[in-house]
Amino acid sequence: MDRIECQWCKAQNEPGRTNCTTCGAPLDTKDLVTDSGWAEAPRLRDMTQFRFSNSICQIEGEIVPVAELALAQGDSVFFEHHVMLWKEPGVPMSALNTGGGMKRMLGGMPHVLSIAHGPGRVAFSRDAAGEVVVLPLHPSMELDVREHAFLAGTHSLTYSFVRIKGLANVLHGGGGMYMDRFVTQREPGLLLLHGNGNVFQKTLRQGEKILVEPGGFLYKDSTVTMNAVQQNVKTGVMKHGMYLAEMAGPGRVGIQSMYVHHGTE
Amino acid sequence: MSMPPAAGAYTCPYCRIASDGQEATCPHCGAPVNVRIRVSDSGWVEQPPIRDMARIRFSRSTCQISGTYVPVADMGLHDTDWVYFSHHSLLHTHPNVNLGNLPMKGGWKRMRAGLPLIMMRAQGPGHIAFSADTPGETIAVPLRPGQAVDVVEHRFLVATGNVNYDWQRASIWFTTGSGDDTEWHYPLGQTIDRFVATGSNGLLLLHAPGNTFVRDLTPGQRILVQPGGLIWKDPSVSMFLHFEYPHGAYWFSSARYQAKSTWLTLEGPGRVAVQSVFERPELVGSITRSSGATTHYW
Numbered sequence: 046m047d048r049i050e051c052q053w054c055k056a057q058n059e060p061g062r063t064n065c066t067t068c069g070a071p072l073d074t075k076d077l078v079t080d081s082g083w084a085e086a087p088r089l090r091d092m093t094q095f096r097f098s099n100s101i102c103q104i105e106g107e108i109v110p111v112a113e114l115a116l117a118q119g120d121s122v123f124f125e126h127h128v129m130l131w132k133e134p135g136v137p138m139s140a141l142n143t144g145g146g147m148k149r150m151l152g153g154m155p156h157v158l159s160i161a162h163g164p165g166r167v168a169f170s171r172d173a174a175g176e177v178v179v180l181p182l183h184p185s186m187e188l189d190v191r192e193h194a195f196l197a198g199t200h201s202l203t204y205s206f207v208r209i210k211g212l213a214n215v216l217h218g219g220g221g222m223y224m225d226r227f228v229t230q231r232e233p234g235l236l237l238l239h240g241n242g243n244v245f246q247k248t249l250r251q252g253e254k255i256l257v258e259p260g261g262f263l264y265k266d267s268t269v270t271m272n273a274v275q276q277n278v279k280t281g282v283m284k285h286g287m288y289l290a291e292m293a294g295p296g297r298v299g300i301q302s303m304y305v306h307h308g309t310e
Numbered sequence: 311m312s313m314p315p316a317a318g319a320y321t322c323p324y325c326r327i328a329s330d331g332q333e334a335t336c337p338h339c340g341a342p343v344n345v346r347i348r349v350s351d352s353g354w355v356e357q358p359p360i361r362d363m364a365r366i367r368f369s370r371s372t373c374q375i376s377g378t379y380v381p382v383a384d385m386g387l388h389d390t391d392w393v394y395f396s397h398h399s400l401l402h403t404h405p406n407v408n409l410g411n412l413p414m415k416g417g418w419k420r421m422r423a424g425l426p427l428i429m430m431r432a433q434g435p436g437h438i439a440f441s442a443d444t445p446g447e448t449i450a451v452p453l454r455p456g457q458a459v460d461v462v463e464h465r466f467l468v469a470t471g472n473v474n475y476d477w478q479r480a481s482i483w484f485t486t487g488s489g490d491d492t493e494w495h496y497p498l499g500q501t502i503d504r505f506v507a508t509g510s511n512g513l514l515l516l517h518a519p520g521n522t523f524v525r526d527l528t529p530g531q532r533i534l535v536q537p538g539g540l541i542w543k544d545p546s547v548s549m550f551l552h553f554e555y556p557h558g559a560y561w562f563s564s565a566r567y568q569a570k571s572t573w574l575t576l577e578g579p580g581r582v583a584v585q586s587v588f589e590r591p592e593l594v595g596s597i598t599r600s601s602g603a604t605t606h607y608w
Contacts, residue, residue, distance in 0.1 A: 079363070079374050079376050079382075079384045080365075080372065080374055080384065080386050080437065081374075081384050081386065081404070081437035081439070083376070083382075083384065083402075083439075085362070085376060085377065088378070108379070108445075174379055174380075174445040175379065176379070241380070242377065242379050242380025242441065242445065243376070243377030243378065243379050243380055243381070243382065245376070245377070245382065254405050255402055255403075255404065255405070256402060256403045256404070256405055257401070257402045258400055258401050258402065261401050261402065261441075276409055277409075278397075278409050278410060278411050278430055279411050279428050280397045280428060280430075287397050289400075289403070291405075300401065300402060302377050302379075302380040302381070302382045302401060302441040303379070303380040303441065303442075303443055303444070303445070304401075304441075304443060
């Protein structure tokens with residue numbers, strides 16, 4: 046039987062489907078890739094539904110989309126508490142201690158993540174115009190995400206955070222001191238991110254490099270290295286050497302088109 | 311300001327440049343071809359957003375607009391072409407693209423006005439991309455040799471190397487208070503940018519928050535707009551302030567002191583473009599001095 050391969054997450058779908066069952070991406074859309082090789086994250090149609098585990102996720106709205114989850118018994122998602130838009134009163138909640146309390150406090154990251162357990166409905170959104178990016182993670186995948194960009198992750202994901210190494214990277218990288226790291230172990234997981242503006246993804250070959258405005262970085266495979274590289278240009282009378290994030294493959298890199306320029310004062 | 315179209319050619323209603331009309335989008339400004347033009351009763355034309363993945367050609371290079379909320383202008387630069395921009399707008403670049411500085415004159419004044427002191431330039435070959443930091447539209451303004459447009463500050467995204475950039479005082483101001491308490495207000499900013507194509511056709515890309523509307527003003531025709539809503543205008547369009555003073559119920563609530571409306575009058579001939587998102591003017595005290603202005607009490 047013919048299958049339809051999702052151009053976004055590469056999952057196989059049954060014929061006749063109009064959107065991917067794994068990530069919700071439209072299946073009948075043409076592959077939108079710019080001349081320079083950046084693919085647009087699929088713009089999820091309003092009210093798009095897709096499944097994970099025994100639960101259902103529905104994306105609502107288009108300017109500041111909401112991810113509404115109908116959690117099944119036994120399923121759960123974790124998230125930063127301020128992204129929860131609403132929940133049914135009966136949805137059980139618990140806390141996920143992230144560890145590294147002092148480090149996270151210094152990095153301006155929450156000490157405790159919230160967990161919502163099924164059964165019940167809960168919805169999430171961030172506070173900027175943009176897109177919800179759905180990233181299914183297959184076993185053994187590792188994804189690094191800029192801080193405060195993740196919306197929710199399913200229970201099968203392992204959450205940790207990694208320190209951004211190098212003083213220049215911390216000071217000029219635009220991503221703060223830490224990045225969120227999401228890892229899958231045995232079963233597939235689903236990660237929902239919020240990107241400001243539009244989101245684009247490029248897959249870098251081994252050794253291939255691209256320079257990205259640090260504030261535009263959204264996520265990357267852990268195999269992609271990221272270093273702040275000083276450019277030999279002036280940006281003001283007393284300012285020398287703007288910094289760009291040099292991403293080196295192999296792996297995926299995701300960027301957002303709306304950002305706060307890190308060097309802006 | 312329109313250019314006579316060649317016989318049988320399609321003239322873009324937005325940039326007024328003729329092409330063969332065989333493509334889905336105008337090759338000069340990216341506007342959809344054969345679009346159903348929507349003109350409001352008052353004469354404003356909603357400029358259609360550049361279609362996702364539309365390509366604009368300039369010189370021997372291309373510019374592809376991708377995204378819809380905060381569009382990205384992804385340029386494929388030929389090795390003979392270069393563009394300049396403010397470093398804030400750079401999103402990503404191929405390592406091969408040669409980045410450098412483009413010094414600007416009037417450093418002290420520009421610094422006081424909050425404008426970038428130094429522009430960056432990028433020389434091909436390679437890909438480089440730009441985006442702004444607010445949801446809105448990327449606007450392509452193709453310029454014929456010698457053609458100029460005036461652009462409100464902070465709307466500029468990127469321009470081709472053959473577009474000359476200069477700036478001048480906006481000369482739109484008013485003061486409130488007196489003596490040591492005098493406050494100066496610049497509804498358009500202290501300066502306004504002027505871009506002129508030199509030698510050959512040039513391309514100017516702007517980013518405007520919200521939606522964009524354009525209209526032609528006939529000679530002597532006036533329109534009042536929010537000062538913060540203006541994006542660009544033809545140099546032939548003149549502008550000055552207009553103050554309205556609604557009548558207040560009590561002397562201390564009189565508009566003379568608090569609730570005045572500050573408008574920008576645009577007078578034709580020429581094209582003007584406005585954006586639907588703008589900064590609300592602050593309520594200020596009694597106006598003591600201003601640049602040329604008209605008033606209306608009601």
